[in-house]
Amino acid sequence: MNALKLDDLALNALGDPTRRSIFEKLEKGPLSVVHIADGLPVTRSAVSQHLKVLKEARLITMKQEGTRSIYSINQEGLIALRNYLDRFWDEALENFKQLAETTEKQKTIKK
Amino acid sequence: MNALKLDDLALNALGDPTRRSIFEKLEKGPLSVVHIADGLPVTRSAVSQHLKVLKEARLITMKQEGTRSIYSINQEGLIALRNYLDRFWDEALENFKQLAETTEKQKTIKK
DNA sequence: ATGAATGGTTAGTTTTAGCTAACCGTTAGC
DNA sequence: GCTAACGGTTAGCTAAAACTAACCATTCAT
Numbered sequence: 383m384n385a386l387k388l389d390d391l392a393l394n395a396l397g398d399p400t401r402r403s404i405f406e407k408l409e410k411g412p413l414s415v416v417h418i419a420d421g422l423p424v425t426r427s428a429v430s431q432h433l434k435v436l437k438e439a440r441l442i443t444m445k446q447e448g449t450r451s452i453y454s455i456n457q458e459g460l461i462a463l464r465n466y467l468d469r470f471w472d473e474a475l476e477n478f479k480q481l482a483e484t485t486e487k488q489k490t491i492k493k
Numbered sequence: 494m495n496a497l498k499l500d501d502l503a504l505n506a507l508g509d510p511t512r513r514s515i516f517e518k519l520e521k522g523p524l525s526v527v528h529i530a531d532g533l534p535v536t537r538s539a540v541s542q543h544l545k546v547l548k549e550a551r552l553i554t555m556k557q558e559g560t561r562s563i564y565s566i567n568q569e570g571l572i573a574l575r576n577y578l579d580r581f582w583d584e585a586l587e588n589f590k591q592l593a594e595t596t597e598k599q600k601t602i603k604k
Numbered sequence: 605a606t607g608a609a610t611g612g613t614t615a616g617t618t619t620t621a622g623c624t625a626a627c628c629g630t631t632a633g634c
Numbered sequence: 635g636c637t638a639a640c641g642g643t644t645a646g647c648t649a650a651a652a653c654t655a656a657c658c659a660t661t662c663a664t
Contacts, residue, residue: 393508409580424624431643511653560611560660613656613659
């Protein structure tokens with residue numbers, strides 16, 4: 383049913399600087415919405431919308447505590463991102479090797 | 494001199510779906526601009542602009558081969574991204590543990 | 605020397621997405 | 635009951651970013 387892949391959602395979510403700020407605020411531990419919005423240069427409404435995007439990307443979770451909504455970092459989105467990055471690792475290393483060889487070759491050629 | 498951090502640039506770069514498509518095309522190996530643009534639903538001009546953003550984020554490198562520009566995946570941006578994600582790993586695991594405990598507790602309570 | 609291939613840049617348009625303001629529902633405390 | 639605190643949603647505006655079209659420079663082949 384979910385047409386979009388999790389890594390797409392996660393990268394899209396962390397592509398926005400305000401959402402990164404929110405996500406990074408949760409680095410130290412769970413927070414309520416008012417605490418998240420505190421200090422940020424946008425309204426609480428904007429924060430709510432960002433939280434929705436982060437939640438759909440499985441980068442955060444929410445648990446209700448009375449009238450408070452407590453948000454925490456979720457490993458599911460993090461795992462998706464890590465797996466995504468790992469796809470490119472071998473290729474990047476190979477390119478690095480080739481670059482090193484080329485540089486070395488040129489160094490030898492240069493009179 | 495560089496005011497923006499590398500992980501900010503990288504996350505911003507991969508936040509766009511077209512740039513992700515381009516980046517993923519390089520997964521299998523280096524490509525010239527025309528080969529990258531081939532099959533993509535945008536003009537070569539747009540591709541050029543996206544390549545610039547990816548290059549500035551150190552996610553790709555370029556080497557000139559005559560009239561061709563050959564682009565490859567660069568480990569530098571990947572490392573920056575991996576380090577960024579690692580910051581949140583401990584916190585995410587802790588939240589996961591707490592969630593597991595809470596769920597377990599509620600399971601016991603439920604008559 | 606001429607033409608074709610490659611690709612970077614810029615101006616200007618269009619689309620997207622982040623934002624505010626206003627509103628509404630729920631819960632907690634008095 | 636009433637009120638305050640908390641937070642999710644929607645409509646509409648705005649600013650950012652993606653895109654196209656046009657142009658230019660360079661390299662290679664004939």
